[in-house]
Amino acid sequence: MHAMHDELDIKKMGGLYKVMKPTAIMMILASIALAGIYPFAGFFSKDKILEVAFATDHKVLWLSLLATAGLTAFYGFRLIMLVFFGKENYKEFFPKLHPHEAYPYMLYAMAPLAVLAVIAGFFEESLIALLEKAMPIFEPHISSGEFFMLIGVTTTLVVSAIAFTIYKYSKGGFSPSLENSTIYKLLFNQYYIPELYDRFLVKPYTRMSDFAWKQIDLKIIDVVVDSIARTIYSSGEKSRDSVQSGNLSKMLRWMVAGLIVLLAFAFLYSIAVS
Template structure:
């Protein structure tokens, strides 16, 4: 993302490439978020979220809103790092078990971590006044301003999915029924201090939007969404209403344990939980193919390269043995002939050099 932003002068000369970046970014934003909806690995959910948010940044960069892309990159760094550190705390407390379906009820054991991860999740969802609200909303405004309504709709849907998987993670990890038998422990104080340092900008960094813009616009080209103020307010209100409704629905559903088991029989659910079968395709096509190629290369290496080296070594050994037998035959006349020949060769080399 930073490379695209920094090389903005080059991309400005290739609008077709910038358009492709917009489409690719919107696709990644929705594609990665969709896999996070049903995944049960704590750190993979956050990792898919990172890919999704990178998609948002690429959309902004492709639309020419370079400072907005950089602003979301900066704010995202705070709350996503906060979430990853929190995931590490949970991982240690759960004895390296990352399956969120095996957790629940951790709030009473890890209240500081839970509160700090809630701050990170609210910022990721884009709730006011957290940092994600300011930066993500700017990207949606940029898409609307560029008349890229389909891209805006994809990002809007991505925001809904982000809210769902973020709140789902919090509910399954820290609330609901306890699904473990051991006694978890809170992280060390230095880990909580590090998280607290990140929680502050995750909560308030958005208020420095204008200072940030003034700082980077001395280098980056300016961009301002050309939409009426009334439309801007409506878009913001619409986004906030949507993520609020999704958050409330998710909290109620998982709080009451009413997540339908029938969904697990849904074909689309199976596709999502299988991550669109990408790992299986990667395993069968690339990993197994590479393994077969490696076996062929190993056989060629043994049959050609190793055999050639061994042949040279055998010739050298046999030659040495033959020379040794010839020079140590016990025949004094033969030894003198070899001595004279060797001296003659040395003299020739001496004069030649």
């Protein structure tokens, strides 16, 4: 995003590996970890979840999670292929744009995360020992055969998804006929949930806020507040002109009036206390 001057559409990128090798390498490592491939960190967390779902006989949940693992691998490497490899689409959309590598301080911040994505899983026992002090640890009971079968199924699916993604997007992606299909549009538009969210929540709230600002805030609240301020300012100005006019008789009359008010307050206070 920073290299493309805040551009977020990955279809307008491509071929950035040439100018962003450190970022690309760290992104690839992170995507492999996210896919859950051994021995990367994601394997030790994602496969644990799949293992527990299988061991507790939640087979439908396990299949759903397995499919999600495949989709995660697909979309992770889809991003890699569209951003860092393939056709340099940014030259078509932004002819004057010159992508650049991230600043060193950003690379220094990402580097430890990339390293942990590779090696953090080997510290699993230490993490479990730490968590055992705060919460009970669930131990799934499955045979060694089932354990290796689960790993094999997950790894095969994830690696196949990655290989398919690399192959497909190295050839230019999906065909126009598929991209025009209903299911592709449904998935591409995220089941139209963002559009529904925008239409039924964001836009009504924006209209309501705009109405409140223009009709209530500006025409009522601001008018009342400004009127009070003008009234106080006007009355204070008139009192000042009257009291501090230099006319001795007026000043004496105001002094007597003030004295009467103070005496009245003192009288009422003495009655209230007694």
